[in-house]
Amino acid sequence: MRAASGESEEAPKVFHVIVDEKEGESTKSSSSDLAEKELSVGERRRLLRRLDLVLAPTIMIFYLIAFLDRTNIGNAKIAGLTEDIHLKGNQFNIVTSLFYVTFILFEIPTTLLIKKFQPKQMLTLIVITFSLTTIFTGFVQNYAGFLATRLVLGVCEAGLFPCLTVYLTMIYSRDELAPRIAYLFAASALSGAFSGLFAYAILHMHSVGGYAGWRWLFIIEGMIGFVAGVLGYFVIPNDPAKAWFLSEPYREMVRRRQAQRRFDLEADHFDWKSVKEALKDFKIYLSSLAEFGQDTCLYGFSTFLPAIIRGMGHQSLSVQYLTIPVYILGAAVYIIASFLSDRFRSRGLILITSNIFPIIGYILLLTCQGKNNVLYFACYLCSLGIYTGAGLNVTWLSANVAPHYKRATAISMQMAIANSAGILSGQVYQFPPKYVAGHATSLVAIGIATVLHILTIFYYSAKNTTKRRSMDQLTPDELLKQPHNDDDPQFLYML
Structure with missing residues (x-):
């Protein structure tokens, strides 16, 4: 991806070559003719619109359907789930946390399989299996059954986000990623808004067929997901150059883009070397720890927002619609921030700026107990930065790791480490209605994440300075022999 347009304007021209293993000589790629035909600005925009449309x-x-369950479990709780299946003490929090155990364990292996089994097959299998598990959740009768379905759900959902992210990096260049990954986190925010509407409507089905409203919540949600998974199989293309929704001129544009991104898209076969390189890469751990802090807020906020608002004195059904504008604001702000991030080629500064709002929000939640209007306003402040921070940090790392299998490993590592925050958030959000421990933990977590983002900017800046000096000292032939990964001096990190 050395020629990606999202790199610094100072980045040199990239030479597209492959190495003949028999002779050990560099030869021109068979796709060199295509690689030389860069798309015009108009062609690029038209192609991106066609791809985005589908x-x-x-x-x-x-992702909305997957995240819907994580928000609806909070709605189900206040609608009678804990009483109907006789949960005691902190059993609900234990189940909420243990979901992330299997979720984390299966993220890396699932993500590494996406290229072997192809995106269409992998993604639709994930959606169908977690949707079936969601349906089964509607029939649990006790703590053991509830725990079992959540553990299985963690296995089934584990690879969805990292697989979707890796899939996007296979189609879009790194200066195009922010808005596309923003769609995923916007979906997670919108799932909160939709879950409020969805729960408000479905909970009126209480006693229909002899089932409680919260049971219908899981059953209908799972059925919707199952249908979406089946239909998705016929929509998602494994190779955009053969996409059913693109005419031949647009397919030709895709092939030209692919030829220009050979550095980024190489390694059709599984590459253990790239996996090992990811495991030793400092920047991946730095980003993952920052994402842990961001996700501590994200999971605590999205799972327990209904309970937080109910603690302000609102009744069950009114809670459902009071969450809606909070989630919608979070989604809208994140989409705007992602476009600004690509427009100004800036990740870190926008991340840091967005985190200021939830920091203020959590301070208000901790210090203004009893002032319900202020507390509700604080929820809006939190939503302004929580989704932007979590999503943009994923985009930042995705753009700064190459080639494919190193990136796939990096994203799944980041998610595995970050999603362990779900275990933490499930334990600290206890002791209603004030949730002091939960808010305090979230405040500390997002503060640490902000500091780590600042350190990341300095780290990337120093690395870019070293790479530019190295390029000044290397001849064109020596540049051709550089490693085809993000250590290449021609691969400048995005800040």
């Missing part, structure tokens, strides 16, 4: 709503629906 792929954006598809991936958003997939």
